[in-house]
Amino acid sequence: MALEKSTKQxxxxxxxxxxxxxxxxxxxxxxxxxxGVLKTGGYPDVNDFIQAIYDKVDPIIEKYVDERVFAGxxxxxxxxxxxxxxxxxxxxxxxxGIVPFAELMEEKFDVSCKMTNxxxxxxxxxxxxxxxxxxxxxxxxxxxxxxxxxxxxxxxxIYGHDGFAGELGHTIVKPNGRKHWATGSEGSLExxxxxxxxxVTAKKMRAEFPExxxxxxxxxxxxxxTVHDCALKGDLVAIEVLRxxxxxxxxxxxxxxxxxxxxxxxxxxxAVKAGDYLLxxxxxxxxxxxxxxxxxxxxxxVSELDEADAAILGASALVWA
Numbered sequence: 001m002a003l004e005k006s007t008k009q010x011x012x013x014x015x016x017x018x019x020x021x022x023x024x025x026x027x028x029x030x031x032x033x034x035x036g037v038l039k040t041g042g043y044p045d046v047n048d049f050i051q052a053i054y055d056k057v058d059p060i061i062e063k064y065v066d067e068r069v070f071a072g073x074x075x076x077x078x079x080x081x082x083x084x085x086x087x088x089x090x091x092x093x094x095x096x097g098i099v100p101f102a103e104l105m106e107e108k109f110d111v112s113c114k115m116t117n118x119x120x121x122x123x124x125x126x127x128x129x130x131x132x133x134x135x136x137x138x139x140x141x142x143x144x145x146x147x148x149x150x151x152x153x154x155x156x157x158i159y160g161h162d163g164f165a166g167e168l169g170h171t172i173v174k175p176n177g178r179k180h181w182a183t184g185s186e187g188s189l190e191x192x193x194x195x196x197x198x199x200v201t202a203k204k205m206r207a208e209f210p211e212x213x214x215x216x217x218x219x220x221x222x223x224x225x226t227v228h229d230c231a232l233k234g235d236l237v238a239i240e241v242l243r244x245x246x247x248x249x250x251x252x253x254x255x256x257x258x259x260x261x262x263x264x265x266x267x268x269x270x271a272v273k274a275g276d277y278l279l280x281x282x283x284x285x286x287x288x289x290x291x292x293x294x295x296x297x298x299x300x301x302v303s304e305l306d307e308a309d310a311a312i313l314g315a316s317a318l319v320w321a
Contacts, residue, residue, distance in 0.1 A: 008067075008068050008069060009027065009028055009068060009069045009070075009071045010025050010026060010027045010033060010064055010068050010069070010070060010071065011025070011026055011027075011070075011071045011072055011073065011074055011316040011319035011320070012024075012025055012026075012057060012061070012070075012072075012073045012074070012109075012316065013025075013026050013073075013074050013075075013076075013311075013312040013313060013314070013315035013316030013317075014053065014073065014074070014075045014076070014312075014315055015075075015076045015077075015118060015121070015311030015312055015314070015315050016040060016075065016076065016077040016078070016087075016093070017040060017078075017118075017311075018040060018078070018092035018093065019039070019040060019041070020037050020038070020039060020040060021037065021038050021039070021040045021053070022035065022036075022037050022311055022312050023035065023036055023037070023038075023053065023056065023057055023312065024036070024309070024312035024313075024316070025057075025060060025061065025064065026312065026313060026316035027068075028320060029129075030128065030129035030313055032309055032312060032313070033060075033064065034060040034063075035309070035312060036056055036057075036060075038052055038053070038056055040093070040094075041094060043094065044094050044095075046095045046099050046101065046104065047104065049095075050101075050104055050105060050108050051108070054108050054109065070111055071111075071319050071320070072111050072112040072113065072114065072319040073105055073106075073109060073111060073112070073113040073114070073319065074113075074114050074115070074121070074314075074315040074316045074317065074318030074319045075101065075102065075105070075113060075114070075115035075116075075315055075318075076115070076116060076117065076118040076120075076121035076122075076311055076314055076315040076318075077090070077093075077101065077115060077117065077118070078090040078091075078092055078093060078117065078118070079091075079093075079117065080101070080115045080116050080117045081115075081162070081163040081164065082114070082115065082116040082120070082157075082159050082163045083159065083162070083163040084100075084163060085100065085101065085102025085103060085113065085114070085115055086098050086099060086100055086101060086102070087099040087101050087115075091182070101113075101115060102114065102115050112319075114318040114319060114321075115315075115318070116157075116159075116163075116318060117148065118142070118148060118311060118314070119140060119141075119142045119148025119149050119150045119166070120150040120157055120159075120166060121150075121311065121314035121315045121317070121318060122140055122142055122148070122150060122268055122303075122305075122310060122311070122314040123138075123140035123149075123150025123151075123152055123157060123266075123314070124150070124157060124314055124317040124318055124321045125305060125310060125313040125314030125315075125316075125317045126138075126140055126266055126268070126303060126304075126305060126314070127152060127155075127317070127321075128313075128317040128320065128321070129305065129313050129317065130266075130303055130304040130305045130310075130313075131264075131266055131301050131302075131303060131304040131305075132152070132264065132266055135152070135263050135264060136152070136153075136154055136155040136263075137152060137153055137154065137260065137261065137262045137263050138152050138262045138263055138264045138265065138266060139151050139152070139168075139256055139257075139260065139262045139264075139265045139266070140152070140266045140268065140303075141168065141169075141249075141253075141265060141266070141267050141268070142268045142269045143193060143194060143195065143249075143267060143268070143269035143270070143271035143272055144194065144195055144269040144270055144271070145194060145195055145196055146169055146190050146194050146196070147168070147169030147189050147190040147193050147194045147197075148169055149166050149167065149168035149169060149256075150166055151165070151166045151168075151260060151262075152262075153260055153262075157321070168189065168252070168256055169188065169189050169190040169193075169194070170183065170185065170188050170189070170190060171188065171189055171252065171255070172185065172186070172187045172188055173187060173188065173189045173192065173248055173251055173252045173255075174187035174192070174248070175187055177191065177192075178191040178192060178197075178200065179191070181196070189248065189249070189252045192244075192245060192248040192249075193245055193248055193249040193252070193271070194271065195223060195224040195269075195270055195271050197245070198223070198224040198227055198241060198242070198245050198271060199222055199223050199224065199227070201241050201244060201245060202214055202222050202227050202237075202238070202241045203219070203222060205237050205240065205241055205244075206222075206237060209237045212230075212235055212236075212237035212238070213230040213233060213235040213237075213238065214226075214227065214230055214235065214237055214238055214241075224270060224271050224273075224274070225270070225273075227241050227242065227274075228242070228273060228274045228277065231274070231277050239277060242274050242277035242278045242281075243277070243281045244281075245271075245278060245281075246277070246278040246279065246280065246281030246282040246284075246285070247281050247282070247284075247285045249278070249282045249285075250281060250282040250283065250284060250285030250286040250287075250288075250289070251285050251286070251289055253265055253282065253286040253300075254285070254286045254287075254288075254289035254290050255289075257286065257290060257294055257298050258290065258291060258294055261294065261298075262298060263298070263299065264298060264299040264300070264301050265286075265298060265299070265300050265301070266301050266302075266303055267279070267300065267301070267302055267303065268302075268303035268305070268307075268310065269307075270307070272302055272303070279300065279302075282300065283300050286298075286300065
């Protein structure tokens with residue numbers, strides 16, 4: 001019966017990004033039946049945006065409702081509040097203030113809608129479809145343009161009293177350290193371990209070593225990918241950029257591990273493609289900074305979810321979580 005249920009129901013997963021919004025119909029086995037994308041911008045009125053989603057999605061929903069049950073909608077979005085179903089003061093979206101997004105979606109689609117931020121959605125997706133299957137205690141860290149996180153304890157995602165818990169990317173890992181380009185905080189994990197932070201580190205380090213391949217790139221071309229490319233070619237400065245990034249990440253992970261004692265830390269996002277250049281120092285400095293009782297117990301795992309589809313899968317998983 002479990003197999004029948006998994007194939008006869010489907011959910012709509014939506015990932016709202018600053019530039020693009022991805023959507024897809026997903027069954028309980030994590031198979032994407034249909035997917036697509038539309039621009040997030042250009043809709044100052046959120047109702048127009050929801051109408052645009054409806055226009056895209058309704059025809060494909062109609063293809064499946066005769067033979068499958070439409071179980072609901074899951075949404076991953078910046079500054080999303082799980083408890084209230086709202087997007088609250090998202091700096092990178094056009095809609096200001098508090099937007100009752102889930103309520104508006106339910107009115108439009110006549111089905112239940114759950115939502116949370118993108119990193120929390122990734123954690124739920126990993127627990128249902130990915131490397132965290134069967135785990136009840138783990139931390140998900142997303143290393144993209146920023147650093148997001150989702151904390152699962154006892155099989156439950158930690159939301160806190162107001163729905164915004166789990167912003168590990170904005171914890172301070174180096175007091176009075178690098179100033180964050182958006183928040184103004186000094187020394188946050190995101191300022192060092194995000195793809196943006198890697199580029200900042202690379203620009204600082206290459207200035208001291210004119211012979212580095214990193215100097216072959218213009219200011220706008222230097223990013224986490226080009227740093228990795230240079231490291232693969234043996235550039236010692238690029239290798240040091242990734243080692244330093246891994247060190248900062250590992251030091252932060254030690255704090256997180258001692259906070260919640262997870263079975264594993266899962267890493268996801270473009271920066272993880274640097275592989276052992278980043279992961280070996282991260283593991284080394286995590287273990288080095290742990291109390292003896294925690295050492296050797298926590299796995300550091302790269303996500304199994306396909307990067308292109310992970311946001312859709314994570315959002316859809318909210319429906320069944």
